[in-house]
Amino acid sequence: MELAFALAIGALTASGVYLLLRARTFPVVVGLTLLSYGVNLFLFSSGRLVSGGQPIIGSTAAYSDPLPQALVLTAIVIGFAMTAFVVVLALRNLADNDDDHVDGRQSGTDSKLDSAEEVTGK
Amino acid sequence: MNHWLTAPILIPLFGGMLQVFMGYAPISLRRTLALTTTVLLLAASIVLLVMADDGSYRAYAFGNWQPPFGIVLVLDRLAALMLVMTSVLALFCHLYSIGGADEGNRQFHALFLFQLLGLNIAFLTGDLFNLFVAFEVLLIASYGLLMHGGGTTRTVPGLHYVVLNLIGSAIFLISVGMIYSVTGTLNMADLADKMADVSDENIHIVKAGGMMLLVVFGLKAAILPLCFWLPRAYAKATAPVAALFAVMTKVGIYAILRVYSLVFGDQAGELSGLGMDWLFPLALITLAMGVIGALGSESLKTLVAWQVIISVGTLLAAMSLGSVEGTSAALFYLLNTTWVVGGLFLVADLISRQRGTAADKIVTAPRMRNRTFLSVLFLIGAVAAAGLPPLSGFFAKLLILQSVTPGPQMAWLWSVILIGGFFSLIAYSRAGSIVFWRNVEGHIEDPGKLSGTVSVAAGALVALSIVIVALAGPISRYTDATAAQLHDSNAYIGILQTPMVGEDE
Numbered sequence: 001m002e003l004a005f006a007l008a009i010g011a012l013t014a015s016g017v018y019l020l021l022r023a024r025t026f027p028v029v030v031g032l033t034l035l036s037y038g039v040n041l042f043l044f045s046s047g048r049l050v051s052g053g054q055p056i057i058g059s060t061a062a063y064s065d066p067l068p069q070a071l072v073l074t075a076i077v078i079g080f081a082m083t084a085f086v087v088v089l090a091l092r093n094l095a096d097n098d099d100d101h102v103d104g105r106q107s108g109t110d111s112k113l114d115s116a117e118e119v120t121g122k
Numbered sequence: 123m124n125h126w127l128t129a130p131i132l133i134p135l136f137g138g139m140l141q142v143f144m145g146y147a148p149i150s151l152r153r154t155l156a157l158t159t160t161v162l163l164l165a166a167s168i169v170l171l172v173m174a175d176d177g178s179y180r181a182y183a184f185g186n187w188q189p190p191f192g193i194v195l196v197l198d199r200l201a202a203l204m205l206v207m208t209s210v211l212a213l214f215c216h217l218y219s220i221g222g223a224d225e226g227n228r229q230f231h232a233l234f235l236f237q238l239l240g241l242n243i244a245f246l247t248g249d250l251f252n253l254f255v256a257f258e259v260l261l262i263a264s265y266g267l268l269m270h271g272g273g274t275t276r277t278v279p280g281l282h283y284v285v286l287n288l289i290g291s292a293i294f295l296i297s298v299g300m301i302y303s304v305t306g307t308l309n310m311a312d313l314a315d316k317m318a319d320v321s322d323e324n325i326h327i328v329k330a331g332g333m334m335l336l337v338v339f340g341l342k343a344a345i346l347p348l349c350f351w352l353p354r355a356y357a358k359a360t361a362p363v364a365a366l367f368a369v370m371t372k373v374g375i376y377a378i379l380r381v382y383s384l385v386f387g388d389q390a391g392e393l394s395g396l397g398m399d400w401l402f403p404l405a406l407i408t409l410a411m412g413v414i415g416a417l418g419s420e421s422l423k424t425l426v427a428w429q430v431i432i433s434v435g436t437l438l439a440a441m442s443l444g445s446v447e448g449t450s451a452a453l454f455y456l457l458n459t460t461w462v463v464g465g466l467f468l469v470a471d472l473i474s475r476q477r478g479t480a481a482d483k484i485v486t487a488p489r490m491r492n493r494t495f496l497s498v499l500f501l502i503g504a505v506a507a508a509g510l511p512p513l514s515g516f517f518a519k520l521l522i523l524q525s526v527t528p529g530p531q532m533a534w535l536w537s538v539i540l541i542g543g544f545f546s547l548i549a550y551s552r553a554g555s556i557v558f559w560r561n562v563e564g565h566i567e568d569p570g571k572l573s574g575t576v577s578v579a580a581g582a583l584v585a586l587s588i589v590i591v592a593l594a595g596p597i598s599r600y601t602d603a604t605a606a607q608l609h610d611s612n613a614y615i616g617i618l619q620t621p622m623v624g625e626d627e
Contacts, residue, residue, distance in 0.1 A: 020285075020289065025281065028285060032285065032288050032289075032292075035289070035292050036288075036292060039292045039295045039296055039299075040295075042295075042296055042299050043295055043296075043298070043299040045299075045303075046299035046300070046302050046303035047302075047303070048303075065306075067302070067308075068299070068302065071251055071295075071298070071299075071302075074251075074255065075295055078255070078258045078291070079291075081262065082258075082262065082284075082288055082291070085262065085265060085284065086281075086284055086285065086288065089265075089269075089277070089280060089281050089284055090281065092269075092277055093277045093278065093281050096274035096277045097274070097277070097278070102278075102281060102282070102285075103278060104277065104278040
């Protein structure tokens with residue numbers, strides 16, 4: 001179980017980091033999501049992996065640590081809200097710049113438009 | 123148990139919730155209520171400062187759970203100092219925003235108050251995971267505030283800021299998980315207690331976790347390899363938001379000071395002083411980088427944003443000396459730099475309002491209407507930020523220079539701070555002389571009039587550097603006591619023995 005779990009975390013984190021380094025906002029958002037899955041699984045495993053254990057002492061022979069479960073729950077809620085926000089922001093970026101490049105418009109092609117924006121931006 | 127400790131959290135929470143439901147109320151009512159909330163917050167912070175000044179630790183355990191099993195809020199001198207510093211800055215930023223910057227978004231005041239809520243939780247909490255939650259609260263409010271003001275120029279810096287901080291949150295969670303998996307606790311006092319007992323086979327997991335935590339705090343504090351997001355984001359933000367963000371990097375610095383002086387403090391055995399040998403060189407390089415950025419900046423707001431990075435470098439350099447004097451000097455400098463940089467952001471905005479399309483760019487432009495008033499404010503701010511006598515920046519830098527013991531560290535610190543100070547002086551004088559002295563003929567179509575609120579807010583924040591000089595004696599006594607308290611981590615561990623309600627009689 002440990003090996004499969006570790007491989008899953010590793011695969012999720014590696015693909016997450018790879019996608020984060022892409023130049024378009026959509027892969028970056030997907031990368032953030034994958035990274036947060038990997039992190040949540042990792043956090044869950046910090047209370048040790050037990051099968052058939054309940055988080056209440058005395059109910060079964062083996063019990064599992066309830067605190068990481070609570071932490072993961074908090075992290076999932078926060079991560080979900082943040083992902084929703086970043087999706088909206090990525091859409092706004094697409095609408096503002098007619099391009100979903102993470103740096104807005106590609107420089108060189110239309111630097112004049114950029115400087116016009118600076119002035120009228122307020 | 124002391125219920126006053128919840129006041130700096132509950133006041134902005136309830137004030138912010140009221141604002142959420144009052145999005146369509148008349149703007150004057152919303153402004154009055156929002157400003158009342160900030161004033162109440164300042165009053166509560168001052169009460170806590172007076173309480174904390176007796177040098178004892180006060181704890182508030184949520185749900186009456188005996189620490190380390192529940193979440194605790196802990197008030198000591200450092201937390202009280204940070205609270206007062208933040209609420210003073212927030213009050214003036216809020217006052218400035220009422221001068222017109224809060225229009226255009228019905229939830230501006232709610233976001234502003236939630237930002238304060240997150241900051242105050244971060245300063246008061248005694249639990250590592252709760253610190254993560256506080257960071258998320260203040261970050262999500264700051265994402266909203268950073269985008270405030272309309273226009274398209276903020277989208278890209280905002281996107282970078284959000285994505286970087288989400289990656290930071292992921293790293294924070296990983297390091298919390300690593301530390302928890304070995305120690306089985308996240309309460310900072312309990313962690314400090316257990317650090318010495320970590321077995322040899324597990325010590326590397328804790329070390330890796332601790333170093334990753336330093337990366338996260340370094341990202342928040344904008345230490346060199348992680349600082350390039352800051353100038354663009356801050357320079358594009360609306361002025362009162364940028365001024366409030368002057369305290370955001372200080373949260374990272376507070377977290378470094380709290381976690382590394384307590385959890386990885388003297389009692390931690392093999393783990394004591396973890397990562398501190400990295401901090402000193404990084405801080406000096408950050409300082410140098412900030413000065414280079416300031417010299418090359420094309421607009422006043424970018425110049426002030428690089429000043430934020432200069433102050434981060436100076437602060438961390440003094441803190442990483444690891445001595446009581448160094449920490450005390452850093453805290454004194456912290457007060458000075460946060461208020462002055464906040465004030466400079468506001469002054470830069472006032473200047474850009476009077477220069478038409480030249481805005482805050484460092485170029486020649488027609489005369490401003492309120493040239494004398496604005497130039498005096500800019501002069502005071504620049505003198506205080508660059509560290510010239512007779513203002514507070516000079517005393518703060520003097521304290522930092524005095525705190526280092528002779529040796530190679532002293533050579534590095536003195537040369538980098540003094541040469542850096544000289545070059546930042548050049549950057550400020552270049553900006554000031556071009557903006558205020560080199561004028562061209564012509565007129566600006568719509569010269570905005572200075573309203574009373576905005577000039578009072580910007581002026582007061584900059585003038586605080588004179589107040590710091592006048593009160594230098596009491597302030598340095600307080601920072602000395604704070605530093606001494608911070609370096610005695612055994613006293614903090616004592617909060618684990620705090621009697622709960624109903625069991626002490």
